[in-house]
Amino acid sequence: MHAHPDDETIATGGTIARYAAEGVRVTLVTCTLGEEGEIIPPELARLGPAEADQLGGYRAGELAAAGAALGVTDQRYLGGIGRWRDSGMAGTPSIEHPRAFVQGSQPEQVAQLAEILAEVRPQVVVTYDEFGGYGHPDHIRAHEITMAAADECDVPRVFHVVQPATALAEGLAALRDRPDVPFRVPAAGELPAVPDARVTTAVDIGAHLDAKVAALRAHATQVSVPEPATCFALSNGIAQPLLDTEYYVVAARERGRAGDIEQGVERDLFAGLDR
Numbered sequence: 001m002h003a004h005p006d007d008e009t010i011a012t013g014g015t016i017a018r019y020a021a022e023g024v025r026v027t028l029v030t031c032t033l034g035e036e037g038e039i040i041p042p043e044l045a046r047l048g049p050a051e052a053d054q055l056g057g058y059r060a061g062e063l064a065a066a067g068a069a070l071g072v073t074d075q076r077y078l079g080g081i082g083r084w085r086d087s088g089m090a091g092t093p094s095i096e097h098p099r100a101f102v103q104g105s106q107p108e109q110v111a112q113l114a115e116i117l118a119e120v121r122p123q124v125v126v127t128y129d130e131f132g133g134y135g136h137p138d139h140i141r142a143h144e145i146t147m148a149a150a151d152e153c154d155v156p157r158v159f160h161v162v163q164p165a166t167a168l169a170e171g172l173a174a175l176r177d178r179p180d181v182p183f184r185v186p187a188a189g190e191l192p193a194v195p196d197a198r199v200t201t202a203v204d205i206g207a208h209l210d211a212k213v214a215a216l217r218a219h220a221t222q223v224s225v226p227e228p229a230t231c232f233a234l235s236n237g238i239a240q241p242l243l244d245t246e247y248y249v250v251a252a253r254e255r256g257r258a259g260d261i262e263q264g265v266e267r268d269l270f271a272g273l274d275r
């Protein structure tokens with residue numbers, strides 16, 4: 001369950017590709033069309049909200065291509081395509097738009113997601129933590145409605161996707177020594193991360209990095225990926241490492257709330273479940 005076209009790949013692209021390849025039915029729900037995103041390629045700049053205002057439709061195409069690269073066969077928009085609009089970054093005027101996602105009725109949005117969960121009956125749902133990963137208002141709203149709908153529909157397991165501090169710092173350090181990274185490599189601590197101890201599940205996506213890179217490149221208005229694909233950057237030009245693992249915190253588990261995890265970190269979101 002993601003807020004904008006690009007989040008599914010940036011945060012969980014390897015996990016999606018891995019489980020899709022293993023035959024798991026993956027349903028991707030995206031809340032908005034990303035109408036307020038900055039645009040990286042200059043030749044596409046006029047698609048933005050101040051001119052043609054066509055970025056949402058264009059990003060729907062990017063999302064379809066990224067989903068194909070990841071093996072997604074069930075891709076949906078919360079409330080149907082175009083129902084909720086990208087609210088924009090905190091403090092920007094677009095948050096006042098009447099269709100802005102965060103202006104919407106939370107009960108209505110919970111009901112829209114609950115309808116999908118009641119149909120699909122997933123064993124596992126993935127979304128952001130309570131901070132939305134990095135504080136974007138649409139991410140926070142996506143977290144809130146997912147936790148409510150998953151509780152209402154008794155989803156067996158809910159996970160929050162996170163970046164643990166050590167893996168992120170090690171990934172950035174590896175970039176710092178490379179001559180072929182065309183982005184600013186941030187200092188450790190500049191990008192949002194969580195304490196390592198919070199991680200309950202680490203999913204090895206090494207065999208699916210090619211699919212993740214192809215999907216990142218499909219989101220060309222939002223993401224730049226150099227060759228070789230050692231990292232990527234959003235429109236802020238800040239390098240983010242491409243790690244061979246995606247990390248999660250279990251937020252709700254069929255044996256009660258988080259905290260039932262045996263010692264150590266699990267390696268499979270479906271550990272102990274009959275897929």
Ligand SMILES: CC(=O)N[C@H]1[C@@H](O[C@@H]2[C@H](O)[C@H](O)[C@@H](O)[C@H](O)[C@H]2O)O[C@H](CO)[C@@H](O)[C@@H]1O
Nearest residue numbers: 004034036037038086087088089234235236
């Ligand atoms: C990954 C993600 O959530 N991207 C969002 C985000 O985009 C950022 C935003 O444009 C910011 O101003 C830039 O500095 C940053 O580089 C972008 O990643 O917010 C957008 C507006 O809500 C959203 O469309 C995009 O998907």
Ligand SMILES: [Zn+2]
Nearest residue numbers: 003004007136
């Ligand atoms: Zn986002």
